[in-house]
Amino acid sequence: MSVAVLGGGAFGTALAVSLAQNGPVTLWARDAAVIDEIATHRTSPRLPGCALPDAITPTTDLAHAAGADVLLLSVPMQALADLLEIIPVRLAGKALVACSKGIELRTLCGPAAVIARHAPDAIPAILTGPSFAADIGRGLPTALTLACADADTARSLQTRLSTPNLRLYRTADTVGAELGGALKNVVAIACGTAIGLGLGDSARAALMTRGFSEMQRLAAHLGADPDTLTGLSGMGDLALTCHSELSRNFRHGAALGAGKPVDARATVEGVATARALDALARRDGLDLPICTAVNAIAGGDTAPEDAMRALLTRPLKEE
Numbered sequence: 308m309s310v311a312v313l314g315g316g317a318f319g320t321a322l323a324v325s326l327a328q329n330g331p332v333t334l335w336a337r338d339a340a341v342i343d344e345i346a347t348h349r350t351s352p353r354l355p356g357c358a359l360p361d362a363i364t365p366t367t368d369l370a371h372a373a374g375a376d377v378l379l380l381s382v383p384m385q386a387l388a389d390l391l392e393i394i395p396v397r398l399a400g401k402a403l404v405a406c407s408k409g410i411e412l413r414t415l416c417g418p419a420a421v422i423a424r425h426a427p428d429a430i431p432a433i434l435t436g437p438s439f440a441a442d443i444g445r446g447l448p449t450a451l452t453l454a455c456a457d458a459d460t461a462r463s464l465q466t467r468l469s470t471p472n473l474r475l476y477r478t479a480d481t482v483g484a485e486l487g488g489a490l491k492n493v494v495a496i497a498c499g500t501a502i503g504l505g506l507g508d509s510a511r512a513a514l515m516t517r518g519f520s521e522m523q524r525l526a527a528h529l530g531a532d533p534d535t536l537t538g539l540s541g542m543g544d545l546a547l548t549c550h551s552e553l554s555r556n557f558r559h560g561a562a563l564g565a566g567k568p569v570d571a572r573a574t575v576e577g578v579a580t581a582r583a584l585d586a587l588a589r590r591d592g593l594d595l596p597i598c599t600a601v602n603a604i605a606g607g608d609t610a611p612e613d614a615m616r617a618l619l620t621r622p623l624k625e626e
């Protein structure tokens with residue numbers, strides 16, 4: 308079963324480094340300078356300080372890379388459809404493993420539905436969970452969720468994509484798995500904002516817990532198993548992202564809370580996803596107050612302190 312990673316950013320590169328322990332991996336990126344650096348120096352500007360093994364074949368030839376049996380799609384969520392559109396080979400029967408975390412703004416869908424729309428005869432899967440690219444790239448131990456509705460494909464992907472430092476757990480609940488990864492980024496922005504405002508760790512814990520409740524509520528609404536959210540893809544990733552300065556989403560929120568400039572070049576998935584969730588909540592009449600608050604803060608519509616005060620002054624209710 309040959310494997311290619313499409314997307315030469317931090318995460319795609321780290322996954323390729325880990326998978327290279329199992330055998331050859333093709334790494335496709337659209338940026339020729341990145342591919343040249345990997346080919347020449349076995350380093351990538353996207354994953355500083357990490358040596359890329361010879362088992363990784365870097366390429367800008369998408370047709371060649373997409374010829375592999377398994378394609379890991381590792382681009383930002385809002386670019387996933389664009390990538391699928393330009394793949395110039397038949398995708399029928401291939402396992403397409405989305406590594407993106409988020410909700411597509413245009414359609415309010417997660418990655419599995421985006422794959423199904425563009426490649427109806429492919430087998431969609433999701434790789435998600437608590438993992439920083441820098442940790443995976445350094446060979447540090449990581450446990451992730453591999454979600455795929457097709458049981459045979461799920462088992463073979465789990466075996467093929469687990470490595471000595473990447474331990475994959477399996478689930479059939481693709482919607483639950485992708486919601487965890489999408490919403491934890493939004494909650495991490497909320498937590499970063501609270502910390503940036505100086506509200507303290509107790510406020511962070513409150514936002515994490517009530518944010519988790521929004522994750523479970525949305526999962527139930529969309530037909531996923533709320534229990535999936537208690538696993539690596541939900542609680543696991545929430546814990547990591549809301550507590551670490553390594554998280555771009557957390558740092559983004561912290562900058563907003565502290566009134567400092569945000570890093571405009573960073574991939575901060577929670578911003579677009581908060582916007583998508585706000586639209587979804589309005590469309591379906593859902594109560595997702597933290598997601599709505601993050602959308603208002605990130606969009607510049609509400610001052611961070613006002614948004615936090617509004618969350619604290621909502622009507623009292625049962626837990």
Ligand SMILES: NC(=O)C1=CN([C@@H]2O[C@H](COP(=O)(O)OP(=O)(O)OC[C@H]3O[C@@H](n4cnc5c(N)ncnc54)[C@H](O)[C@@H]3O)[C@@H](O)[C@H]2O)C=CC1
Nearest residue numbers: 315316317318319382383384386389407408438439440574
């Ligand atoms: N960096 C991390 O620690 C982790 C990232 N992820 C997820 O992986 C996804 C990618 O994130 P990163 O690799 O960190 O971002 P990144 O910012 O490091 O890289 C994104 C890459 O996607 C490429 N790209 C953007 N639009 C594209 C398009 N239309 N066609 C082809 N390539 C395109 C960019 O050139 C860039 O190389 C995100 O959804 C993120 O949430 C998941 C787990 C960990």
Ligand SMILES: O=C(CO)COP(=O)(O)O
Nearest residue numbers: 436437438439554555556
């Ligand atoms: O998804 C991640 C950790 O699991 C990476 O988090 P950030 O995208 O916030 O950096």
